[in-house]
Every structure is written in C-alpha cells, then in structure tokens.
Amino acid sequence: MKYIDEFRNRELAGKLKQSIEKEVVAGQQYNLMEFCGGHTHAIFRYGVQDLMPENVKFIHGPGCPVCVLPIGRIDNVIQLVQQEDVILCTYGDMMRVPASNRMSLLKLKAKGGDIRMVYSTQDALKIARDNPEREVVFFAIGFETTTPPTAVAIKTAHAEDLQNFSVFCNHVLTPAAIQSILESPEVRNMGSVRIDGFFGPSHVSSIIGSLPYEFFAEEFQKPVVIAGFEPLDVMQSALMLIRQINTGRHQVENEYSRVVSREGNLKAQSLVAEVMELRRSFEWRGLGMVPYSALKIKQAYDHFDAEQRFNMPTISASDVKSCECPQILRGAKKPTDCKLFGTVCTPENPMGSCMVSSEGACAAYWTYGRFRQQQHT
C-alpha cells in the first residue's frame, strides 16, 4: 500500500541500521523516549529495538490515551449507564479497561447496559438522530488527534439542534504531559530515569504542528524529532536524535514532514478552539494532576456537555494493587518489572489499562516479546 510499504522496506532498514551503528559513540548511553503509544507499538511489532546498538534504548512514555485515563472517569460512565437511561457510545478500545470493583464497559454491556461501540463520532451522531427519545452520550477520549472529530460532532449537533446528544469530554494534551515528565522527580534528579531525547508524536503533531515542542526543547535542553509511525521513520528519527545528542544540540526536527508542518492543521485547531477550552488541571494515570493538560467543553456549548447535563461527581479510585501502570507510564519501570505481567495479567484478562490497548506498553511486550522468544527457542 502506498505510503506504508515503502516505509517498511527491509533493505533500507539495513542501511539505516548501519548508519546508526556508525554514529553512536561507544560508552555513551542514548535513552530515547517515545511519547506515543503508536511508536511503542511499531518498535515492538517490527523489532526495532533489536536493530539498535546496545547503548540505544527506547523508553516508553505515556502516550496511550486509553492507558492514561484515570479509573475514576471510567467509573463515572459506568455509574451513568447504571443510573440514567442513556445510550453510551464509546470507541472500542475502552470496552475492556478495568474499572473499580472488577467492572468494565464490556461486563456492563453483558449485564444489559446500552453501550454501543462506534468507529467515529459520526456514528454517535447517527445513533442520537435515530433515537430521539433517548439520551445519547459519547465517551470522548484521546489526544489532539482525536479531539477535532469530537469538536466537529458538537458543532454538528449544535447546527442540527440535536437535543439528546452530549459528550463526556476527556481529551488531553500532549505538550503538557511531556513537560510533566521532564519535571518529574525521576527525571529531574537523574534518578531512575534519564532521557536524552524525545520522539515527537506523529499524528498528534499533524494537528498541532511542530511549534509547541520548541518551548521545551529549549527549556529542558532535550532534542525532539517528530517521527512517523512506520519502522523506517522510527529508525531515521533515532539517527537524527543520536546526531543531535552527539553534537550537543537540542532542536525540534521533523522527520515526518510528509504530514507535519510547523503550524499544523489550522482548520482543525480553530474548530477545537471554538468548542473547547483548557481545564485548570486534569488527572492522568501515572502522572497525577497535570495543570492545563486537558480540555473541557465551553460554556456556549454546555448543553452538549455530559458533565453539565448529568450528575458526574469526581471519583477518586485506586488502581489494582501491584499493577505498575503508573510507573510504566512515567518511563520509570518496564512491564516485565510487574509481578502480575504475563501471569495474572494478560490481554485476555487485563488488570491494568497498559495491557488493554494495543498501544499500551504491557500489551506490546506481551504480544510481540513473547512471540520473539518462541521463535528463538
């Protein structure tokens, strides 16, 4: 397929591998954090870590929207479905995420909760149009990539005066989270985690552009390379990061120039700005409360805000004991450091969110790591 196959070419991967080997300085450690779950997935699926020299390590970041949503927000929608006569529309990824009391949306659906998996916000709007006598709530999650489609849905509902449609907004912002990681004690004190450079998100950046990263490349003196999601993109970006580290530079470079520009998608940005505004603070699993890291629906559209329309209290719920998702999301631990990994916790029976989404670090380790081990034995 065009723009996919060429970026998975084996021969070119060999060349990139050789260049990387040539450029790394012996004795120097290169710890490169990929923020995005999409990169984590690509690194595991194509075995990119195995193509890197010993001293180049990928550290997996918190860029999996399913993984960073605090359990309390899932408890919120579970309560909503139990207490009100609503149709809940959700992206499929959320169905299996464990909530409090061993509940999940999937289990609730099995018990008769009216939960519908949708592929697009357009599907959620259609369900609302087809069921005018029912309240239809869209469970909106995701980073900047997934936010504009939610904004379009709210604007469409407004234009059509769709009275029975609302959105439970959980959209979060990438730059705030990266900053929070750089300011975390683990990174600041060079304790358990050292990060030498960042892979910037692919599709998030197609919306926000490369501009927002310029601030912290400068402020924290870390190089950032915006990287595509295909294996060759990741390798080329690693090479670009290694070159910056070797020469002591800390700039924002863009490997994914076929999609990402400096200013991003202005039409999408202005749609989002019209409908949503910053929350003062929002809880992330693993990072805690992060200031100005999420969006809520503006007052002018609060008719479409499920948090205004229904009673949705702040619920603070704790993770399953001994699930290490919070540390994994900060890059402080690896999935294999978790006692439950692969024994109690598997994709069929996930204990934490990192095992649910294909972009979660635990799921990637399980799916591809185990596969490779079997090949070797």
Place this chain on the structure above:
Amino acid sequence: MCLALPAKVVAIDKSTDTATVAVGEVKKDVSLALVDAVKVDDFVLIHVGYALNTIDQEEAEETLRLFAEAGLTDKLGNELTDEMTE
C-alpha cells in the same frame, strides 16, 4: 487509538463534505470537515472517520531518499527480524 492510515481519495461528495477513500482494496467514506481543498487522487491521513491532513507527496519522496542515502555501503543488514517485511 491514535493510529491513522494513508488513504487515496477516489471520490468527493461536496454536498455532504465527505470523500470515498481507498486503503489498498478497502474503501471507506470519511468526513472532510477537518481539511481544506482536497482533490481526487490526493493522499490523506484518515483517523476515526475523518481525513486529518493531506500527505505531501514531494516530502514523502524526499524522506525516502534520505533513508536510501543513510548507509554508505549497500550491504544488507542480516539480522533484521522477519516482521520487517510483513
């Protein structure tokens, strides 16, 4: 969740602001609400039923050229995993 795919625009319906796109053999309808001036035969990045951006074909060629220049020799790395050609 954040995965998006490059797809080729095969038809545009102005009245609904949607396009029919093809990813390999698979066809889909996506909204054009987030992009401007998309034409038939353009490549767009699609995500949860929306076109997010147009793919710049010249930049794509340029990136591929950079990859090709990367190694100074043409010798193939032999330790590549099999998944690479998947």
